[in-house]
Amino acid sequence: MLHVRLAPGPAPRNLSRRWDSSAYLHSWCSVPCPSRLSLSRAYSIKSSSIGSATGLCLGQCCRIKPLSCKCKLGRSSQPPPDSRQHFSASSSASEAVLTAQSDIRKLFVANEKIGVLLLNLGGPETLDDVQPFLFNLFADPDIIRLPRAFRFLQKPLAQFISVARAPKSKEGYASIGGGSPLRQITDAQGEALMEALCGKDIPAKVYVGMRYWHPFTEEAIEQIKKDGITKLVVLPLYPQFSISTSGSSLRLLESIFSCNVREDEYLVNMQHTVIPSWYQREGYIKAMTTLIEKELLKFPKPQKVMIFFSAHGVPLAYVEEAGDPYKAEMEECVDLIMEELEKRGMANPCTLAYQSRVGPVEWLKPYTDETIIALGQRGVKSLLAVPISFVSEHIETLEEIDVEYKELALQSGIKHWGRVPALGCEPTFISDLADAVIESLPYVGAMAVSNLEARQSLVPLGSVEELLAAYDSKRDMLPPPVIVWEWGWTKSAETWNGRAAMLAVLALLVLEVTTGQGLLHQWGILPPFP
Ligand SMILES: C=CC1=C(C)c2cc3[nH]c(cc4nc(cc5[nH]c(cc1n2)c(C)c5CCC(=O)O)C(CCC(=O)O)=C4C)c(C)c3C=C
Numbered sequence: 150m151l152h153v154r155l156a157p158g159p160a161p162r163n164l165s166r167r168w169d170s171s172a173y174l175h176s177w178c179s180v181p182c183p184s185r186l187s188l189s190r191a192y193s194i195k196s197s198s199i200g201s202a203t204g205l206c207l208g209q210c211c212r213i214k215p216l217s218c219k220c221k222l223g224r225s226s227q228p229p230p231d232s233r234q235h236f237s238a239s240s241s242a243s244e245a246v247l248t249a250q251s252d253i254r255k256l257f258v259a260n261e262k263i264g265v266l267l268l269n270l271g272g273p274e275t276l277d278d279v280q281p282f283l284f285n286l287f288a289d290p291d292i293i294r295l296p297r298a299f300r301f302l303q304k305p306l307a308q309f310i311s312v313a314r315a316p317k318s319k320e321g322y323a324s325i326g327g328g329s330p331l332r333q334i335t336d337a338q339g340e341a342l343m344e345a346l347c348g349k350d351i352p353a354k355v356y357v358g359m360r361y362w363h364p365f366t367e368e369a370i371e372q373i374k375k376d377g378i379t380k381l382v383v384l385p386l387y388p389q390f391s392i393s394t395s396g397s398s399l400r401l402l403e404s405i406f407s408c409n410v411r412e413d414e415y416l417v418n419m420q421h422t423v424i425p426s427w428y429q430r431e432g433y434i435k436a437m438t439t440l441i442e443k444e445l446l447k448f449p450k451p452q453k454v455m456i457f458f459s460a461h462g463v464p465l466a467y468v469e470e471a472g473d474p475y476k477a478e479m480e481e482c483v484d485l486i487m488e489e490l491e492k493r494g495m496a497n498p499c500t501l502a503y504q505s506r507v508g509p510v511e512w513l514k515p516y517t518d519e520t521i522i523a524l525g526q527r528g529v530k531s532l533l534a535v536p537i538s539f540v541s542e543h544i545e546t547l548e549e550i551d552v553e554y555k556e557l558a559l560q561s562g563i564k565h566w567g568r569v570p571a572l573g574c575e576p577t578f579i580s581d582l583a584d585a586v587i588e589s590l591p592y593v594g595a596m597a598v599s600n601l602e603a604r605q606s607l608v609p610l611g612s613v614e615e616l617l618a619a620y621d622s623k624r625d626m627l628p629p630p631v632i633v634w635e636w637g638w639t640k641s642a643e644t645w646n647g648r649a650a651m652l653a654v655l656a657l658l659v660l661e662v663t664t665g666q667g668l669l670h671q672w673g674i675l676p677p678f679p
């Protein structure tokens with residue numbers, strides 16, 4: 150069990166759009182926001198161990214030598230964590246600012262070395278990387294949930310699916326230049342963040358740890374260790390929390406820490422804090438709104454444009470069975486952006502849908518492709534696509550949205566199409582990330598220092614731990630069956646066909662693994678039977 154100190158959560162919102170997966174269009178309603186897991190806080194834990202990554206120090210100004218850094222101390226205008234508010238609520242003023250300054254100054258007096266670990270998904274850099282990258286992704290139990298009895302099949306199944314999917318994926322990566330731009334963009338964001346922190350008088354080194362490709366999180370932790378970082382802020386680059394993204398990376402960190410706990414004194418003394426999600430931050434919301442505003446103005450009639458938020462989907466069971474807050478956070482995020490747009494005098498209609506589903510199970514609805522067709526049928530003529538779940542350009546913006554969905558939209562009767570670029574290194578956004586890091590600093594190691602049990606795990610008590618615990622307790626369960634059987638080529642039939650195919654694949658794999666004979670061995674995908 151961990152001790153964790155939570156910063157106060159966002160103030161309750163009293164304006165909320167009612168999101169209903171059966172409806173494509175949403176309207177304002179004055180109902181209180183439903184209670185939900187609030188993860189948008191900084192959690193402090195003293196970790197038992199920490200380790201590696203790619204450092205991005207830009208040089209002179211940001212060297213991890215706080216006292217000789219040319220950054221001036223005491224200019225920070227960040228409120229301390231205890232006084233943090235939801236951005237639409239008013240924040241208390243100068244007293245809070247002073248407390249923050251003195252908290253942060255204390256870190257310098259103690260001559261700490263501050264590190265920021267950016268967590269991201271990673272992407273194949275060449276076409277040859279695609280299949281091994283997919284293997285890493287599908288071998289992650291937070292991506293493919295096998296029943297406990299079938300866990301031994303996780304890797305053979307990952308091998309099978311990655312080989313089967315690689316040709317289609319390769320086509321996609323080939324069409325965007327032969328690889329994912331994710332590493333380059335994330336590195337650039339890391340550099341920009343380091344500069345922004347330095348500009349706010351916080352010398353820190355930024356590391357990038359990817360989940361499924363280079364630079365891997367393990368490498369980042371090794372580098373952090375080599376650099377002797379003493380206080381680490383863990384910042385997943387996903388605005389909204391999902392078990393499948395930030396959750397998976399945090400679980401990996403947890404396992405790295407607990408593997409090292411007995412043998413590594415440095416990691417035992419390392420203190421860190423996690424910022425699990427930050428979709429509600431003022432700078433992020435404003436930066437997104439500004440990007441949307443700019444693109445709207447490119448349409449012939451900006452006020453008539455349907456703003457079409459397209460989020461990466463997750464299987465429905467993550468939300469409904471495992472308590473993933475992803476959908477709730479996504480909906481609130483869209484509400485906040487739309488509120489900000491309204492404040493700026495724009496009252497466009499909007500829609501939220503989910504893209505990029507993979508495999509035979511049901512995913513969050515409405516689906517992006519079906520929604521585009523429905524909007525076309527309803528006579529919508531102008532559509533502005535807004536990728537909302539990720540802050541870098543990647544295959545799903547550059548290929549799926551820009552090519553596939555655009556084509557579908559034009560075929561569906563939409564005449565004017567636009568797409569909002571991903572945030573990348575947009576200055577307001579980067580500056581806000583730097584603020585998030587600074588606000589979390591006083592929490593680093595604040596609560597768990599004297600708690601031995603805190604050394605056992607990264608995932609803190611409170612919302613995140615509850616969330617992951619709930620997920621763990623359900624992860625053996627397959628998604629609920631489709632209860633109403635419909636005849637014909639329906640979604641229900643598709644789902645059942647998919648499940649039947651999945652079971653058949655599993656049965657074949659069991660046979661192969663137990664007998665050592667079959668196609669996968671013949672093709673050299675599985676090693677020869679001992
Ligand atoms: C918030 C963002 C993302 C969520 C949630 C997410 C869940 C999720 N993804 C898959 C399967 C695949 N994802 C792939 C690539 C990929 N996914 C995201 C983001 C989220 N995924 C990113 C940023 C990328 C990398 C893109 C790049 O430029 O390299 C892929 C590989 C690409 C492809 O073949 O389509 C797969 C497969 C699942 C199953 C899942 C939830 C369980």
Ligand SMILES: [Fe+2]
Nearest residue numbers: 270461462505
């Ligand atoms: Fe994905």
